[in-house]
Amino acid sequence: MKTAALILATFLITALNAQQTLKIRYNYINHAKPNTYMMELQAQNNQVLSYTIRLTKVGAGKNIRYKQTADSTRLFKDYTNEYLIYEESLGRDNLVIEEQLNLFKWNTTNDRDTILEYPCKTAFAEFRGREYKALYTTDLPFTAAPWKIHGLPGVVLKVTTTDDVLSYTAETIEISDAEGLLYRPFDHKEPINYNDFCKKYKDYRKEVIKIRKQRARQQNRPEPENNKAPRVEIIIPENRFILNEN
Structure with missing residues (x-):
């Protein structure tokens, strides 16, 4: 029995370490805020961590470059337990908020497109004052989307609002073998x-x-x-x- 248990434990550890991680970098444009952003997403085992990073211009003319700032906004989704949890800043207060994964009600269309050589389907949804258009692919073995976006099968590679205020567009996609579990930034926080x-x-x-x-x-x-x-x-x-x- 001990030998069988040891073999099972070894198998589980090996399977855990053999998990794959999806990494996507999005070009992130928010016309409501005059800054330059990027968003990175990591997905593994039906969980997704995404974080927004603000880039600040440094220099002038031909010497302009972007300096990364530390005020990235993190958001964690758990598709198995159907919740998302994220942080918001109100002045000097940093709050952690938890919501259920039932916020988006999508209507699919027959429109098709291709992003980074992946065929994508199109869907629309209204969410808290804006209409969102999403392009998603089912050719990747993950369920993932940037920010609070969820409810579509596969991986969302582009999101725009129909009033052109917000957009996320995938620039790079990488799949690699994972070591350990996905980082969960809010495990020791009490959400509201x-x-x-x-x-x-x-x-x-x-x-x-x-x-x-x-x-x-x-x-x-x-x-x-x-x-x-x-x-x-x-x-x-x-x-x-x-x-x-x-």
Whole structure:
């Protein structure tokens, strides 16, 4: 029995180490924020870790280059247990939010395209104030997508919003043998739910607007007219626009 158990344990360890990891780098454009971004994604064993990295211009003219900054935003998806967990910053506070993987309701079309030599199908979905178009391939042995995108079979290689505010486009795809499990950045964090985050966000925005108006009065200049934050998602808890509540 001990020999059989040892053989089984060895087999499981070998199988674990023999897992493959998918790595994709996306060109990430967010017209709501005037910066340059990239996004990297790692997928393994029905789990996905993606993180956004902001690049800052350094130099001028022919000497311009991009310097990577440390404020990357991480998001972890678990397709087996059907949840996603990610981080958001409200001023100096870093919050961790958990949501269920049932946010996107896709409508597929007959449109086809090719990205990095992979044939892709097309689907559309509305999500928190915007319509998303996704191109995905089933020719890769993974289920993965950047950011919060989920609900499509295969791997999403391109996402755009129909108002041209946001886009992710795969630039490189790599499959390699994995050593160990995928990194889970939030295992020791206590997450809050999306509705609680929305309430905190509303309070934060009210405080920001209050401070901006106070500074304008102190500096004897007009109060700012546009107090809306340039978010990709409209903050909607339980389908209610709480930012419009009194």
